[in-house]
Amino acid sequence: MSNLDETIRELQTLRDYWRYAISRFNAADLSYGHGTTTAGDDAAFLLLDSLDLPIDALDPFLDARLLPAERRLLAERIEARVTTRKPSAYLTGRSYIQGVRFLVDERVIVPRSHIGEILFNEYLNGQGSALLPDPMSVESAVDICTGSGCLAVIAAKFFPMASVDAVDLSADALEVAKLNLAEHEVEDQVELHQGDLFAPLAGRTYDLIITNPPYVDHEALDGYPPEFRAEPQMAHDGGADGLDLVRQILADAPAHLNPGGGMICEIGSGREILEEEFPHLEFQWIETAESQDAVFWISAEALGVS
Incomplete structure (x- = not known):
């Protein structure tokens, strides 16, 4: 079983993935400044936007159990954030100004x-x-x-x-x-x-x-x-x-x-x-x-x- 598969098997809820993402981001000493300023905020954005949830409403969803496809998507994006060091907005393809959503990519x-x-x-x-x-x-x-x-x-x-x-x-x-x-x-x-x-x-x-x-x-x-x-x-x-x-x-x-x-x-x-x-x-x-x-x-x- 790969490390990614093991992660997907062990982590069940959004809270699990948020905690895991913060730990990975801190260990990798990532940088922020693309709409977020901390590991916790960046992880929350990456997870919520990936699931098409409101990016300013983490608490209501923290204990929601995730579908297998959702767990894989989140695990892959956390891994990509750490290994590529691309801003989270490039990984989700979206960014926000005052709550207004815009499409973005590396262009x-x-x-x-x-x-x-x-x-x-x-x-x-x-x-x-x-x-x-x-x-x-x-x-x-x-x-x-x-x-x-x-x-x-x-x-x-x-x-x-x-x-x-x-x-x-x-x-x-x-x-x-x-x-x-x-x-x-x-x-x-x-x-x-x-x-x-x-x-x-x-x-x-x-x-x-x-x-x-x-x-x-x-x-x-x-x-x-x-x-x-x-x-x-x-x-x-x-x-x-x-x-x-x-x-x-x-x-x-x-x-x-x-x-x-x-x-x-x-x-x-x-x-x-x-x-x-x-x-x-x-x-x-x-x-x-x-x-x-x-x-x-x-x-x-x-x-x-x-």
Whole structure:
């Protein structure tokens, strides 16, 4: 009997598999950061999503006995998580932003943008947003570096009157984004474009620019664990200090913003560099659950649009 068969024979309930997964993950010294931060959370996600159960409701199912096929599936995925070091989202083929499910694979970075959290917080608080535009006033929006298309999909949901463009340099990423547009039934509202930042959008202007570009510096890239190396490098590489694409976006954005509009941009940990380099720009930093200054808002007027 193989080790995998022995595992399947011995483990019966979801609680058994969760405990076993945590032990295996800790022993293997896995890394996290693709929507989970601990071995327990990552194991819970892998098991629940594999069984198509709500990913935030482990307790009700802990003592459920599993079918033989389910036990084999979970044992195989735990083994794959340890031996391949791929993020759990690649093993289940799905990832989530604020509970919204997106299809993912190795052609795209696993969605985990702070901007998704901000949009939900700003527009679902019942009080409106102090910074971002009124949802019904946005008639045009663009998601630069769209990847899986997750932020473009969320934008289509929050800005129902808007036509949304979504741009990525990677043709492979856009194939995944196309799947997500269909999954969320927003194909008629969102148009995909292949190209470098604003290059395929000549002459187009927007009320809102959303962008989560690559912003990891080369020193950090060199120290990446296997889980992050499993993702497309171009989705992380922001140049020597991580801000090469942010600089280009700031330079190009004014030509693509309507008066009264603005841009929300995620930059990671580059605030100090950015403010020193652009002292004349009024960045307004938006706090999230994990950061106070990973995302900024800047108005069209602050960028010189009149």
